[in-house]
Amino acid sequence: MFFRRVAFLLFILILSARLAAAQTKTVAERLGYPADAKLLIIHADDLAIAHSEDAASFEALDKGAVTSASIIVPGPWLTEVADYAKTHPDADLGLHLALTSEWKTFRWGSVESKDKVPSLLDSAGALWPLTENVAKNVKSQEVEKEYRAQIERALAMGIRPTHLDTHMGSALSTPEILAVYVKIAHEYHLPILAPRIPGDPLKLSALLNEKDVLVDSVTIANPSVQAGKWKEFYLDAVKNMKTGLNEIIVHLGHDDAELQAVMVDHPDYGSAWRQRDFDVVSSLEVKKAIQDNHIVLIHWRDLQKLVQ
């Protein structure tokens, strides 16, 4: 009996020590890099919404201009992306879980059967246009159904996602949706994009376990960046990058007739914006700045291994 008690106590001690070690180790250390490494994922959002978006993103993935990308499963071009995923098994592709369909002339609906997720749909039968509509209208149990449907559809199409993230940040729009997002990620053993927010207003930390990975810093262009200062914006982000896990999120596309029509009357994140993002991530200056600043490019697949 005594030995059994000692063995049990020893087990608890070892477990606690391992948990403490896991919690105190930085992501860089957990990946085998020095504790003060600057890790960077360059990530393309919104695959499967348009051929122009897919073509630019595939090219950027192929030449290493981005390290990862994520897919809007209800997008009509899902099969094009699934074909790419099958012929490029090393491509680091996640799912850009979507609760919104934001463009004016071009919409998509739910993957789940419509009558099972009525709170997710607007009067045109499409997902809500804005994150505010999502926060106000959706039922979290219907979000869970739709998230599961998006993941299962991707798996059925032969896509092996390396991570989950969130289109227009709608997974972070209420504590209830955030709880679903984390729960599903744990079930599928996938890392999620979840940034540290001072004060933790969404109570994210209470949802996480010791394996989970938080991104320390996310850089994304915004409407205040002038078109002529586009490269400067990203070069500044790279030059000022800090120790920890960083992600630069870009939206890639060609400024062509298709993308101009998808993004009509929407200059923010529009087709010219996406062309600029493509041109900048493809530039030698950005590549050189990453090297000069001793930044380690990583993939979501690396982080996926940490949450198994």
Added chain:
Amino acid sequence: MFFRRVAFLLFILILSARLAAAQTKTVAERLGYPADAKLLIIHADDLAIAHSEDAASFEALDKGAVTSASIIVPGPWLTEVADYAKTHPDADLGLHLALTSEWKTFRWGSVESKDKVPSLLDSAGALWPLTENVAKNVKSQEVEKEYRAQIERALAMGIRPTHLDTHMGSALSTPEILAVYVKIAHEYHLPILAPRIPGDPLKLSALLNEKDVLVDSVTIANPSVQAGKWKEFYLDAVKNMKTGLNEIIVHLGHDDAELQAVMVDHPDYGSAWRQRDFDVVSSLEVKKAIQDNHIVLIHWRDLQKLVQ
């Protein structure tokens, strides 16, 4: 009592005479043209599947190169077409009722909730790729639900359809689906594209009433037409056009990156095909041949008035 009987008999006689007159009058006469007029609808199919398709079709409608067009309601660009319909209330737009989603990398699903129409969907959750799949798999009561959902969605989007026709002819693929197609058309008081088929194997005539309109001749390009003989094919059709109600069906688009991607590996009805159709219907030679052959261009809206 005697007078009531006489009055009733008189009523029956007048009704019979009117029915006989309606049945013996040609469509041309019913529209106020000479009985031997050559009537022609030039019709663009497949609106709402791609911006390239929409842009080419809108241009052809605006300049009168086609007189009518029809919309694939489950197509992701439905809102673009609905916007056009609202700003062009005279545009003659019908619904291209769809039970198929035939392209390789770009798919659409049902408008009706998926769990209500499972026999209409393939394993990817999209409508079947081929008409043969439709004929083999669908349940006609689910076709009825989907047809109603497509019509109601179009109405809700502000589209006022002038007619119904059938994407890839799937409404004509079984007698049961044809019966649904005619029933729905009668309910909504819309004319349908239904060609005369020798021997009437689908028992169409038994479904029709005295107001219904049949198209006497449908011309559509097929894979045996060489690209270099495209204009000749249509000019021959115009020059040899016979008395009665004729329709030339075209598929319009620009041979650009978007349409090339939608129609990848599919030269039949592909993007170059659609560019050729656009170029030919826009040509002065076709316009002149129509005039020289005393052909009367009409719209489905004209036929819509006959079925009220």
